[in-house]
Amino acid sequence: MLIDSHVLRSKDAQVQLSTLWALADMPESDQSAVVAMEALTKTENQHDRWMLDAATSAAATSSQSFLMLACQQSSSLPPVLETTAIVAQHVARTGSAAAMQAIVAKLSDAPTEIVSAILDGWSKGWQV
Numbered sequence: 258m259l260i261d262s263h264v265l266r267s268k269d270a271q272v273q274l275s276t277l278w279a280l281a282d283m284p285e286s287d288q289s290a291v292v293a294m295e296a297l298t299k300t301e302n303q304h305d306r307w308m309l310d311a312a313t314s315a316a317a318t319s320s321q322s323f324l325m326l327a328c329q330q331s332s333s334l335p336p337v338l339e340t341t342a343i344v345a346q347h348v349a350r351t352g353s354a355a356a357m358q359a360i361v362a363k364l365s366d367a368p369t370e371i372v373s374a375i376l377d378g379w380s381k382g383w384q385v
Contacts, residue, residue: 270301270308277311281318289315290322297336313340317347321356324348324375328360328367338374345378352384 267273277296280289296302296312316323327341348356357379364372 277315281314285319287322290319328363333370341374342378345375346382349379349382
């Protein structure tokens with residue numbers, strides 16, 4: 258319902274920020290991952306610490322969808338790489354073998370920087 262509303266297209270940064278935080282509290286969805294990725298790639302958000310934190314939280318909630326989406330990105334902006342590593346670390350901590358298998362299947366087509374961010378996150382999050 259929130260994703261289908263016009264609130265995501267608001268020009269008010271506070272509304273956008275609140276929307277991302279709300280998505281972080283919702284169940285995992287492909288659409289939430291897309292919204293988080295869009296927030297991370299918006300020019301006006303590149304140096305907005307609060308917006309990037311909220312987008313990272315929303316991405317972590319939809320971790321598998323977000324990482325699979327990250328593998329399809331053609332550009333590797335620093336906020337995308339940083340969030341990808343954080344979300345990959347989160348996935349490694351949860352120990353979801355199914356999620357990791359699905360992501361591994363996408364790595365061969367992913368940009369090198371994204372693959373590196375995912376593997377770095379997994380290595381930091383993996384509990385031995």
